[in-house]
Amino acid sequence: MNNATGHLRKAAEHMKMKQYEDSVADSIHAVESAAGEVDPKSNRTLGKALDSLQKEGLLQDLLLKDALKKLHGYASQPGIRHGQQEGSTVNVGLDEAILMYGVCASLRRLSHPKTSALNAKMPPRVSGPATEAR
Secondary structure, eight states: OOHHHHHHHHHHHHHHTTOOOHHHHHHHHHHHHHHHHOOGGGOEEEEHHHHHHHHHTTTOOOHHHHHHHHHHHHHSSSSTOOOOOOOOOOOOOHHHHHHHHHHHHHHHHHSSSSHHHHHHHSOOOOOTTTTTTT
């Protein structure tokens, strides 16, 4: 399974089976898969995909971009993406799995070509301190 939608389906299945760490991992895999769809040169890395979304005008808020990077960091810590490891203190439950699923599904939606076309028809967003380059 290498597409974003497939990873999101798998994440939902893991939640049903109470495999919350696996659900979080598949949610983040969906975002990485979407990264490859947004920018094939991104090597499916979240940072490069977020840069591409920003360049295309689909992700204009720098604080949101930073938050998404931090969520990726959360999901990448030992005990989540690479299974429970000795000494890991990560405790992932249903609430964390639902949060990550929702965020990752939303980011997938933001990066989808149909959404890009819809956003192009919407009025421009208002700039503020979080959208200006620092």
